[in-house]
Amino acid sequence: xxxxxxxxxxxxxxxxxxxxxxxxxxxxxxxxxxxxxxxxxxxxxxxxxxxxxxxxxxxxxxxxxxxxxxxxxxx
Amino acid sequence: xxxxxxxxxxxxxxxxxxxxxxxxxxxxxxxxxxxxxxxxxxxxxxxxxxxxxxxxxxxxxxxxxxxxxxxxxxxxxxxxxxxxxxxxxxxxxxxxxxxxxxxxxxxxxxxxxxxxxxxxxxxxxxxxxxxxxxxxxxxxxxxxxxxxxxxxxxxxxxxxxxxxxxxxxxxxxxxxxxxxxxxxxxxxxxxxxxxxxxxxxxxxxxxxxxxxxxxxxxxxxxxxxxxxxxxxxxxxxxxxxxxxxxxxxxxxxxxxxxxxxxxxxxxxxxxxxxxxxxxxxxxxxxxxxxxxxxxxxxxxxxxxxxxxxxxxxxxxxxxxxxxxxxxxxxxxxxxxxxxxxxxxxxxxxxxxxxxxxxxxxxxxxxxxxxxxxxxxxxxxxxxxxxxxxxxxxxxxxxxxxxxxxxxxxxxx
Amino acid sequence: xxxxxxxxxxxxxxxxxxxxxxxxxxxxxxxxxxxxxxxxxxxxxxxxxxxxxxxxxxxxxxxxxxxxxxxxxxxxxxxxxxxxxxxxxxxxxxxxxxxxxxxxxxxxxxxxxxxxxxxxxxxxxxxxxxxxxxxxxxxxxxxxxxxxxxxxxxxxxxxxxxxxxxxxxxxxxxxxxxxxxxxxxxxxxxxxxxxxxxxxxxxxxxxxxxxxxxxxxxxxxxxxxxxxxxxxxxxxxxxxxxxxxxxxxxxxxxxxxxxxxxxxxxxxxxxxxxxxxxxxxxxxxxxxxxxxxxxxxxxxxxxxxxxxxxxxxxxxxxxxxxxxxxxxxxxxxxxxxxxxxxxxxxxxxxxxxxxxxxxxxxxxxxxxxxxxxxxxxxxxxxxxxxxxxxxxxxxxxxxxxxxx
Numbered sequence: 001x002x003x004x005x006x007x008x009x010x011x012x013x014x015x016x017x018x019x020x021x022x023x024x025x026x027x028x029x030x031x032x033x034x035x036x037x038x039x040x041x042x043x044x045x046x047x048x049x050x051x052x053x054x055x056x057x058x059x060x061x062x063x064x065x066x067x068x069x070x071x072x073x074x075x
Numbered sequence: 076x077x078x079x080x081x082x083x084x085x086x087x088x089x090x091x092x093x094x095x096x097x098x099x100x101x102x103x104x105x106x107x108x109x110x111x112x113x114x115x116x117x118x119x120x121x122x123x124x125x126x127x128x129x130x131x132x133x134x135x136x137x138x139x140x141x142x143x144x145x146x147x148x149x150x151x152x153x154x155x156x157x158x159x160x161x162x163x164x165x166x167x168x169x170x171x172x173x174x175x176x177x178x179x180x181x182x183x184x185x186x187x188x189x190x191x192x193x194x195x196x197x198x199x200x201x202x203x204x205x206x207x208x209x210x211x212x213x214x215x216x217x218x219x220x221x222x223x224x225x226x227x228x229x230x231x232x233x234x235x236x237x238x239x240x241x242x243x244x245x246x247x248x249x250x251x252x253x254x255x256x257x258x259x260x261x262x263x264x265x266x267x268x269x270x271x272x273x274x275x276x277x278x279x280x281x282x283x284x285x286x287x288x289x290x291x292x293x294x295x296x297x298x299x300x301x302x303x304x305x306x307x308x309x310x311x312x313x314x315x316x317x318x319x320x321x322x323x324x325x326x327x328x329x330x331x332x333x334x335x336x337x338x339x340x341x342x343x344x345x346x347x348x349x350x351x352x353x354x355x356x357x358x359x360x361x362x363x364x365x366x367x368x369x370x371x372x373x374x375x376x377x378x379x380x381x382x383x384x385x386x387x388x389x390x391x392x393x394x395x396x397x398x399x400x401x402x403x404x405x406x407x408x409x410x411x412x413x414x415x416x417x418x419x420x421x422x423x424x425x426x427x428x429x430x431x432x433x434x435x436x437x438x439x440x441x442x443x444x445x446x447x448x449x450x451x452x453x454x455x456x457x458x459x460x461x462x463x464x465x466x467x468x469x470x471x472x473x474x475x476x477x478x479x480x481x482x483x484x485x486x487x
Numbered sequence: 488x489x490x491x492x493x494x495x496x497x498x499x500x501x502x503x504x505x506x507x508x509x510x511x512x513x514x515x516x517x518x519x520x521x522x523x524x525x526x527x528x529x530x531x532x533x534x535x536x537x538x539x540x541x542x543x544x545x546x547x548x549x550x551x552x553x554x555x556x557x558x559x560x561x562x563x564x565x566x567x568x569x570x571x572x573x574x575x576x577x578x579x580x581x582x583x584x585x586x587x588x589x590x591x592x593x594x595x596x597x598x599x600x601x602x603x604x605x606x607x608x609x610x611x612x613x614x615x616x617x618x619x620x621x622x623x624x625x626x627x628x629x630x631x632x633x634x635x636x637x638x639x640x641x642x643x644x645x646x647x648x649x650x651x652x653x654x655x656x657x658x659x660x661x662x663x664x665x666x667x668x669x670x671x672x673x674x675x676x677x678x679x680x681x682x683x684x685x686x687x688x689x690x691x692x693x694x695x696x697x698x699x700x701x702x703x704x705x706x707x708x709x710x711x712x713x714x715x716x717x718x719x720x721x722x723x724x725x726x727x728x729x730x731x732x733x734x735x736x737x738x739x740x741x742x743x744x745x746x747x748x749x750x751x752x753x754x755x756x757x758x759x760x761x762x763x764x765x766x767x768x769x770x771x772x773x774x775x776x777x778x779x780x781x782x783x784x785x786x787x788x789x790x791x792x793x794x795x796x797x798x799x800x801x802x803x804x805x806x807x808x809x810x811x812x813x814x815x816x817x818x819x820x821x822x823x824x825x826x827x828x829x830x831x832x833x834x835x836x837x838x839x840x841x842x843x844x845x846x847x848x849x850x851x852x853x854x855x856x857x858x859x860x861x862x863x864x865x866x867x868x869x870x871x872x873x874x875x876x877x878x879x880x881x882x883x884x885x886x887x888x889x890x891x
Contacts, residue, residue: 015217017111017122022213025221030315031202035412037209038116039109039470040190040325042443043412051473052728052808056209057109059156070731160787169787177787331783429543429672431550435655443728443810467785471728471808477794478805485788 003062014060020046021055024066032068045069080105080152081363082168082180084159087115088349089341089356090186091140096360097184098147102367105180107154107170109470113141115188116208117349125218128240130272133349140353159185160468166335169468171476177484181367182336184359185329187469188352189322189342193229194400195452197408198294199318200415207319211237220246223314226300228252228291230395231321232273238283239276250311251285252302254320254395258287261392266385268350290400291318320397322346323451329469336366351382401455410456411449413442421456428457443471511537511668513861514687514697516675516711519549520654520846521839522703523661524854525861527585530666532862537668537697539675539687544662545655547706549846551724551815552654553763553771555738556848558622559595559646562748562823563614565873566845571620572870573852577652580851585664589657591766593737594625595646597745598800600639601757604742608644611745615646622648635734639799651737653766654847661854670695675711678702680835699861703839705818705846706780708826716821716882717841719780721814722773723789727807729768738763739801747776748823758789760796762804770807772797774815782814819843827853828878829860837861838879 004011005020007029014023021034021044033043037056044055047067055066083094086108094106106113112120118137121127127134144151160169168178191206198204207227214220220241225248227234238248262270289304300311324343340359341352354376362372406419416439424432433439439453440446445466446453513529515522518540529536540546556577561567581590599605612624625645630636632643662669674690678700685700702708708717744759763771775789790812798804820826820841830836839857842849856866856874866874 015122018216022217025213026217026219028222033202034205034209036191036206036448037212038188038190038325040444041412041448042471045443050806051475052806053473059111163786163788164781164784165786165788167787169791177791331785429546431543431546431655435545435550436659441811443808445811466811466813467787468809468812471810473808474727474794474798475805477791477809478798480791485791487792 003060005060005062005064005066007066008068012066018060019056020048020058020060020066023060024055077179078105078181079103080178080180081182081184081367082107082159082178083184083186084108085115085186085188085341085343086110086113086153086155087186087188087341087352088117088137088140089188089343089352089359090115090184091144092353092356093184093186093340093360093363094151095140095143095147096357097363098150099143100361100364102150102181102364104151105154105178106151107157107159109156109158109172111155113153113155116212117352119212119215121218122216125216128215128218128243130275132268136353158470158472159187160470160472161329162333162335162337163467164331164333166333169472169480171472171480175476175479175481177480180335182338182363184338184340184363185326185343186340186352186356186359187325187343189346190325190447191233192320192323192451193318193448194320194397195404195408195410195418195449196291196294196318197405198296200409200412201294201296201298203298203314204294204316204318207233207237207317210315210317211240214240214244218244220244221315222246224249224312225315225317226250226252226291226311226313227317227319228300228302229319229321230254230393231319232257232389232393233319233322234317235273235276235280235285237317237319238285239279242279242283247280247283249283249313250300250302251280251283252289252291252300253285253287254290254400255393256287257392259392261388264388265392266381269385269389291316292403321393336363338363345383347379347382347386351379351386354379354382398455401452410452411439411442411446413444413448414438418456421453424457427459430459433457433459510684511535511695511697513537513699513701514539514685514695515701515703516540517703517705517707517840518544518658518662518669518671519547519703519705520545520658520661520850521705521842521853522701523658524850525701525703525839525857526667526854527661527664528854528858529861530664532858534858534862535668536666537670537695538662539673539689540671541674541707543671545658548815548817548842548844549654549658549705551813552844552847553724553738553761553773554651554653554847555595555763556590556650556652557595557646558618558620558649558848559597559611559615560740560744560748561845561848563610563617565824565876567614567618569852569870569873570845570848571618571622573849574649575621576855577650577848577851585661586652586657586851589660590650590652592648592650595649595737596633596739597644597646597742598636598640598739599642599742600800601743603746603756605642607742607745608642611644611742620648622646633734633739635801635803636739637798637800637802649737652847657847657850678711678836680833685835699835699837701837701839701857701861703857705840705842706816708818708838708840712838714882715826715838715841715879717818717826718778718821720817720819720843721775721777721779721781721784722817722844723775723785723793723812723814725772725790725793725809726765726811727770727772727804728810730770730803730807735762735764735801741796741800758792758796760793760800762797762801769810770804772804780816782816785812785814817842817844822881825849825853825877826879826882827857827874828880831880831883
């Protein structure tokens, strides 16, 4: 299964089993703080359907609303 | 309520080998991993339909291990997309994510692998700057090299591995910046398998500048890597920069003493690489069986001791002066990425700040990663090892997940 | 041979130990909020004062505390009256004194979900009415009073007139006074008073002299005064990540917290939860009350119970993440009152300890009054009787029995 999720109003396509960070990076989106890729640095936090999670760990879901975090509310 | 299983955390080579050893010894296992598939960092599973990267001999060893795990399927239960929050002082293990449970296992083997060390540098928080390992994880899963120009910088064999994989996927890196000078005569003492691997990487990287004895000293916005080489400064424009300065055990914050056997395995015990991780996982599984049966714990296998010696040689080959690189950083260099705290902020705490000063007043290590990225560098500048007790949970826990833990698990 | 009340090692011979050359009017043992306040008040009055701590400023309860400057949470009677005086004086020190920028007025809320808690809120209102001071109960009603409160909340009471002071920053501000000498890390192994002063033996073999000693040792009190009934009371605390600033302007506390101050905490049906919005944007969720002093003894079971109740009362917490959980240790006294005053028969040795998490709130007043005691002055008008109730003399007969 593949599909797309919403990021700032644009549809970001993903492949089955892909993480949100991977799909964003492949689409050329770089400004969501990705760094370590293993959930440790907490840089790539996003909201997926309202819930804060690491983009590098969260798996994509078709139709999900993925949003950047409000400035500096991560820590 | 008490559980008759051993929980193995991490389904990479060490965790998988530990689970197999436990199951083959008759012990039931719950194998937990935060990813959707087993493999860890080194055997990261590609997306469906993507050809696996990585060297054939590594893939054969992993396939043989997973076949043994499959044969023990009745004893090994798996929980993927599940996070391990830690073991508490009562021996309880909290899992969240796809499963939200508080369990009381017989024992725990933690095989969380390695974390990448990345030295702070001016500009290391800019968009487009990742760890080299994060770039590699992307390659392995998607089977695609990222668009645009990639610069890899820092130190360690991983830079060559990632560079070679990028080249194999048709987009070689613009440059590899290596602080050490690893290609001297000292390399000849390495095991043959290491040399063969390195030779294969170098072959794939023909035509790619590999600048040794060189440092990426600054990244400027718009993404340009400013490099100091023995022959003078150079600049490389990039779309993506992968940083890497070696690996270290990923163990921070495992908590204090607990009443059940708790063992570490693989790179999470001692960062010795994938070959050693599998051996060490087997060792940990057998040690756990012995502890649970009240038998003496078997000694380390000789093969593991040989791997340690080879890694020590590799470390000598990659020797470089990290302290000098750190001390040369400008005062406004960010150390703590979570809370945007700089070297100057740390200096403002005075000559010898206590762990409390660093955390409460300086806010170093108080952000979401809890100092797991910057702790080593803060300790260097503060000249202290006292950054405070590692605190649970190992990773931030969603309160919504905590609310989904069954009341029966807390005896309510 | 000299034996101090409540100590076991006051008689250790000190001859032949290297001496720290400086001599002080007063040595304050403990760089927590109470010790820091004592030192600042002494320095202001011209005394030569040194603060000695085994690790450093705010290393124990003052650093782990939620920082409430609260009258409502105090036991009725002595503590509630002293807290009132301390709150007023904290405001003064925050206006034109060392606490400027560190004390912030803010409202507080107490909630009830059970019958016992409903009754405890009646008692809270009665307590504040009787005090007739600056802290008053405000609105009183159902969950609808506070947008964001969960439907399980049966009653809310608003408290007006209180405030908040972050412990570690207040400690730093007080100790920043250049007239205060500092000595840490340095553990005090023994204290020995004589006719002219007190000799302090440090664990590293050095010693120093002071005219008087104030032991503001908090959780470390038993190390020097094992005969005093000070025991550790652990509390697990949770820190969340930052989030959108909700409607919560001040701490939201379970009425069972008020019950816990007077009853056996292990028998509480509901955890005495406090939901405290921190100045950083994070939220602190506290706190359990268990009798032990081990900061490593964290358990997920307690965390889950605290989180469940907190999220039931303030459902927006479900959107947050727990980034840190830890154990703070309070210094509790058997009878629930701090120990403040001179050791019986030894007016050169003063105690200011056992505040059980109320140190931030009481520190301003206690610093002023204990400094006055150390300089031989009488207490301020109106607090004499309540201060006398905190004297260590109240334990003396029992302690003598133990010694014999």
